[in-house]
Amino acid sequence: MSSLALRFAPRLGKSAATVASSQANSYYTYSNQISQPLERKPTYTTAEEAVKVIKSGQTVFASGAAATPIHVLNAMTNHGKENNLRDITVVHMHTEGPASYCAPDCKDIFRSKSTFMGGNVRAAVAEGRGDAIPIFLHEIPILFRRKLIQPDVAIVSVSPPDEHGYATLGTSVDCVRAALENSKVIIAQVNKQMPRTFGDSIIHESHFDFAVNVDIPLPEHGGKGSTEVETKIGNLIAENLVEDGATLQMGIGNIPDAVLNALHNHKDLGIHSEMFAGGVVDLVKKGCVTNDKKTYHRGRIVGSFLIGPKKLYDFVNNNPFIEMLEINYVNNVGIIARNPKMTAINSAIEVDITGQVCADSIGTRMYSGFGGQVDFIRGAAEGFDGKGKPIIALPSVTNKGQSKIVPMLKPGAGVVTSRAHAHYIVTEHGIANMFGKTLRQRAYELIQISHPDHREALEKAAFERLKTMPTPN
Template identity: 35%
Template sequence: MGKTYLDEYKEKLRTADEAVKVVKSGDWVEYGEFMMQAKDLDAALARRKDELKDVKVRVVTATFMPEIVKCDPERDHFIYNDWHFSGGSRQLAMKDLCNYIPLTYHESGKFVEDFADIDVAFIPVAPMDKHGFFNLGTSNSISSYVINKAKIKIAEVNTSTPVCFGGSKEAVHISDIDYIVESQTNPKLLNLPELPVTDVDRKIAALVMEEMEDGSCIQLGIGAMPNTVGTMIAQSDLKDLGVHTEMLVDAYVDMYDAGRVNNKRKSIDKGKMVYTFAMGSEKLYNFMDRNPAIASYPVGYTNDPAVIGQNDKVVGINNALEVDLFGQVASESSGWRHISGTGGQFDFILGSYRSKGGKGFICLSSTTTLKDGSRVSRIRPTLSPGTIVTVPRSCVYLVTTEYGTVNLKAKTTWQRAEALINIAHPDLRDELVKEAQKMRIWTKTCKIL
């Protein structure tokens, strides 16, 4: 009788401390993504601190404080980087302990294949099945690209990981793994705290709901407002909705359980809720476990604008920090202070526009309150100095505040300024008009409604 998968498993099984011995000074190491991150291997690598120099670590949206950062605050041994900032990465960046990697998300496959050095990949997985496969859990995203590129692959097995069915690349075979580490703690996936919802969030969500139709295909970004839209959908009488999204969140469970989502009208992946990663609560993770109603794909599929646009009536709903009077959208930094990443916002704005009957929303409250208590407009004459543009003005479609929704497509600079000022806070519109006049994007025909 030949060697079985179990035999191969035993041959490749190592402790975390044994497995990380393959990491050398100067290596690039991938840690995993979103809720699927290698905690036992991180701790073991930190224990090797004094043996290593200049080890570069990358993660996608860190959801825990890595031991390699705790043990090396001077960054003499480890240099930590994030493909898409989380709140934790943001705080570390302000202490010079984390750097961002600019990325157009749907281009990740070529990005990794052609340009990213990966010496060692830590791959968080569910336990091996009888066919020799390890499921990648809640995060498909760039994992398959990392696995293909990495010189050495170490699987960290966590028995708490849900098995999430996929459309493609949702698992890795034992033959493609070099070493296996069984987690000693088997930590449960992080449960995101429920975000507080404001009256402004509800007003914006209600305006977006006015644009919803039976048969719409939904994408929700991260944040309280998109989740509020999901809650409103669950409580509505909308029918035959589909899901093609970057991120799967709790709101989709509510929509599905309420009978709003059945994916019957989708042009592609009919009958499936398509996503590339998930972040939520235990309710979401339990819903995902071995559920044939959902399918994960690599981000090169879910976020490709050409793929997104194949479904009709795609409604993409995403947040922003600022929008200027030219229509430029900033969603990832405030000045030079980095907050998030490009993520899928750019992809879904393009994809929804390609969709027959599609609508891509950029949503933001009209004002924000600074630490000194002053109120400032989030619709600005120009973006704050140093602010990164997430969606260029040529691509922006619909912009929504609590004062309305405007369509910027085919609008001149003065029409854009007029439209955006009319959804700014009423108390701040006159000042915006003065600035628009200075910038020569206001005409005699423009009006404040």
């Protein structure tokens, strides 16, 4: 067969073994644009059959958050154990579910490589059985497009194809498109309960090598309600820092939920965020979120991945009001800065008295990742209209009563947001504005919003560190 004929030869109904042995016939032969229909169809099969394509020494990409393909990943784990496979790397952002491939008995079979850690892989990383890559969210697609990570197999969760053969990536676009465009084999977990989304989410089923039909609920987060402390923080931010017409970014967690719950008297809010929570649904229904003042994607909520309660998934399903876009666009500082009154709300593990923010580790123990914090903190600070507000919000103390405002970060703790990036720091005791302040002014501001039980000790520690008393002027 000539090279030209091979380029357009369809692959119909090939087995896992055939796909593995004939990569020259992969969809690269036609196009790496996953929304372009190809003259081929996927093999619909079981998860157990589909994962047989995975061999020792390969790299597997898995989509994450609510789109974690848990059913197929569990089958992959069993396949690795039953067939004595070795040295398989599993690359992913934050995933949900058990991450069974990270269990101690899989140590020599699979090695997790996280670009943002979830709780299901923390033990593996802490014990040296897994890896974490410190990286900004907006740069993760570059890993695939520059071939720094080259997946042999991608396992993703998608919505069912429509009458034209188009499925969607549903709740997770983020870096998934980049991974798919650079993977040799694609296994799709086709979930009837995966929402159908718009934007960069579209993928034609002809790009799937194998498809596994499932009908299972998506992982859920949120809906537990806020504590008194979290409610106070939410009210402080909503009443003092969020203006009408502001564009909001906020991640997952009780503090972002508390902020959303306090915004029901605001007008013309917009959303441009790598992810958003269930509280946005209520604000849309009440008319508080209109996106009318946005200069980019006016009238649309912009996100990149989702995880929340079921009402959030029902809200985004087949809803053109929401655009799910690639993370390298959503988290691009230049794009973020173009939004009006860009207000970025992020959390932290601890903050030292000079404004250094640790958000990815507890001492030397890795906890999460850089995520989108710096992307949005910087984007808000560089806002074209000069009205952006970069905010770090955290309770003043831990569950054990230890201060989260500290003289120095714990040994080995990572600085995610530098002291120069930090602007507003918020606890339940108030708001500290770091911008343009000297070290002793910063220490003063932060001590004022620390827990009263710790202020005297913090003041003494600040004097010892700075050789001068913290003062407001």
